[in-house]
Amino acid sequence: MSAPPTVLTVAGSDSGGGAGIQADLKTMLALGVHGMSVITAVTAQNSLGVQGAWELPVDAVRAQYRSVVDDIGVQAVKTGMLASAELVEAVAELLGGTDAPAVVDPVGISKHGDALLAASALDSVRTKLLPVATVATPNLDEVAQLTGVRVDAEDDFRRAAAAVLSYGPKWVLIKGGHLPGDAGRAGGNQAVDLLTDGSEEHWLRAPRHDNRHTHGTGCTLASAIASGLAKGQSVPEAVAAAKEYVTGAIAAGFALGGGIGPVDHGWRFRAGA
Numbered sequence: 001m002s003a004p005p006t007v008l009t010v011a012g013s014d015s016g017g018g019a020g021i022q023a024d025l026k027t028m029l030a031l032g033v034h035g036m037s038v039i040t041a042v043t044a045q046n047s048l049g050v051q052g053a054w055e056l057p058v059d060a061v062r063a064q065y066r067s068v069v070d071d072i073g074v075q076a077v078k079t080g081m082l083a084s085a086e087l088v089e090a091v092a093e094l095l096g097g098t099d100a101p102a103v104v105d106p107v108g109i110s111k112h113g114d115a116l117l118a119a120s121a122l123d124s125v126r127t128k129l130l131p132v133a134t135v136a137t138p139n140l141d142e143v144a145q146l147t148g149v150r151v152d153a154e155d156d157f158r159r160a161a162a163a164v165l166s167y168g169p170k171w172v173l174i175k176g177g178h179l180p181g182d183a184g185r186a187g188g189n190q191a192v193d194l195l196t197d198g199s200e201e202h203w204l205r206a207p208r209h210d211n212r213h214t215h216g217t218g219c220t221l222a223s224a225i226a227s228g229l230a231k232g233q234s235v236p237e238a239v240a241a242a243k244e245y246v247t248g249a250i251a252a253g254f255a256l257g258g259g260i261g262p263v264d265h266g267w268r269f270r271a272g273a
């Protein structure tokens with residue numbers, strides 16, 4: 001039997017299983033690739049927020065990465081929580097030396113407002129990590145943090161994308177999940193994202209689900225994109241397929257704990273598809 005494509009996530013652990021490494025590996029399984037992990041940090045986290053976070057030593061991160069890449073090999077890499085400037089710089093250097101597409105989710109703050117990246121690491125994200133990204137997937141808070149561009153409506157997406165692209169990723173996906181309604185347009189109810197490389201432009205629109213159980217949406221989307229790239233899809237194809245997967249997972253999100261529950265990574269299995 002031939003082996004499935006391999007995808008590596010470089011991210012933090014979410015003990016509650018909704019985001020981070022756990023969301024990434026569940027997404028990869030659901031999308032038919034072999035998921036592998038480099039753990040950068042451990043969080044004590046649940047549906048109510050992040051109660052604690054501990055970074056791993058940079059040598060431990062480098063060693064995990066080398067173990068996977070040097071023996072098994074990777075068809076795509078996804079990065080998430082990197083916690084500190086030291087880890088951001090080490091991971092950027094590793095990605096730069098790896099011949100595989102990299103999906104960079106520049107995780108800054110969790111949905112509950114907990115910082116997952118030190119403020120002192122922002123400059124390393126701009127100057128070291130974004131330049132080695134095949135696709136960067138910031139949410140609107142991360143766009144503001146990294147570029148100073150505030151997005152209040154769909155009209156602002158192009159300016160946000162240009163600002164992120166100026167740091168060097170090949171493509172940027174501006175995620176509009178944090179905008180209410182139809183990206184600021186009256187009368188609509190869509191979750192709108194913009195994918196662009198500065199010349200091609202792809203607007204992704206899907207029904208916005210009135211569902212508070214959206215913990216892990218960004219991790220899930222980025223891992224799904226990496227899975228598609230590993231399977232040989234182009235960036236626009238991988239992003240379109242990932243958007244469809246995350247939209248279904250949000251629609252099926254469920255209540256666990258007393259706060260924001262997870263999306264359902266197994267929604268396609270449960271739907272029998």
Ligand SMILES: Nc1ncnc2c1ncn2[C@@H]1O[C@H](COP(=O)(O)OP(=O)(O)O)[C@@H](O)[C@H]1O
Binds near residue numbers: 176211216218
């Ligand atoms: N309530 C929702 N209904 C449908 N899609 C959503 C909803 N919230 C977010 N999305 C989509 O989920 C993906 C992740 O976006 P977002 O939640 O902004 O990322 P993050 O988790 O990094 O903050 C995007 O494609 C966004 O449009």
Ligand SMILES: Cc1ncc(COP(=O)(O)OP(=O)(O)O)c(N)n1
Binds near residue numbers: 021045080110111116
């Ligand atoms: C360990 C860890 N990594 C990343 C996140 C952020 O995940 P995200 O998909 O952006 O979802 P929310 O936390 O915003 O719901 C995290 N929480 N923990």
